[in-house]
Amino acid sequence: MSSAPLKLLLIAGSARHGALSVRLRDAARRVADGAGAATEVLDLRALGLPLYDGDLEVAQGVPAGATALRDAIAAHDALFIVTPEYNGFPTPLVINAFDWLSRLKDGTAVSAGKPVALLSSSPGMLGGLRAMNFLRQYLQMAFQMLVLPPQQAVGRANEAFAADGALADPKAAATLDGVVHAVLKEAALRR
Numbered sequence: 001m002s003s004a005p006l007k008l009l010l011i012a013g014s015a016r017h018g019a020l021s022v023r024l025r026d027a028a029r030r031v032a033d034g035a036g037a038a039t040e041v042l043d044l045r046a047l048g049l050p051l052y053d054g055d056l057e058v059a060q061g062v063p064a065g066a067t068a069l070r071d072a073i074a075a076h077d078a079l080f081i082v083t084p085e086y087n088g089f090p091t092p093l094v095i096n097a098f099d100w101l102s103r104l105k106d107g108t109a110v111s112a113g114k115p116v117a118l119l120s121s122s123p124g125m126l127g128g129l130r131a132m133n134f135l136r137q138y139l140q141m142a143f144q145m146l147v148l149p150p151q152q153a154v155g156r157a158n159e160a161f162a163a164d165g166a167l168a169d170p171k172a173a174a175t176l177d178g179v180v181h182a183v184l185k186e187a188a189l190r191r
């Protein structure tokens with residue numbers, strides 16, 4: 001088995017300044033770094049993907065941002081996606097990016113079998129759990145991704161982080177640790 005660090009790509013479903021999902025993404029990244037992974041974050045907003053439009057696709061082809069997403073997924077052993085919840089659903093930022101990915105000829109070939117761990121965050125009590133469950137179904141069904149059973153919804157996320165960016169509640173921090181280690185373990189088995 002290779003001893004090179006496992007490559008983990010972390011994605012937040014919001015690019016908003018001060019986004020809770022970005023804070024949770026960064027907390028997960030810290031844990032993964034501590035576990036020896038080589039981590040990278042992907043800013044979905046920076047992909048510059050327009051709202052999916054079939055006429056635009058015919059006129060201009062699939063935008064370069066979709067290719068960048070495909071290449072980033074292909075270059076990593078596993079993914080972490082943190083979604084906020086908009087009306088019970090994952091954000092358009094996530095869904096639109098993956099919808100564009102699916103329009104590339106080999107878009108779903110790179111995602112198939114790729115381990116992915118899911119987290120969600122919200123100031124509400126349920127922590128975006130409903131959105132995360134829809135995202136699980138979407139990624140499994142349309143992208144054949146290997147969505148790990150352990151997941152975590154962080155409720156009251158506006159109060160969940162300590163000054164150093166880690167989850168303040170020891171139980172929540174232990175759960176996050178478990179999710180990170182689960183996805184790294186799965187990725188190690190598959191490379």
Ligand SMILES: Cc1cc2nc3c(=O)[nH]c(=O)nc-3n(C[C@H](O)[C@H](O)[C@H](O)COP(=O)(O)O)c2cc1C
Binds near residue numbers: 018086087089123128
């Ligand atoms: C259009 C919209 C719909 C929302 N729907 C929900 C919801 O269904 N459940 C929930 O817990 N929070 C909901 N929220 C509140 C978000 O959880 C909150 O704005 C959160 O901070 C967004 O994630 P972010 O901080 O990562 O940007 C909604 C917010 C917006 C803008």
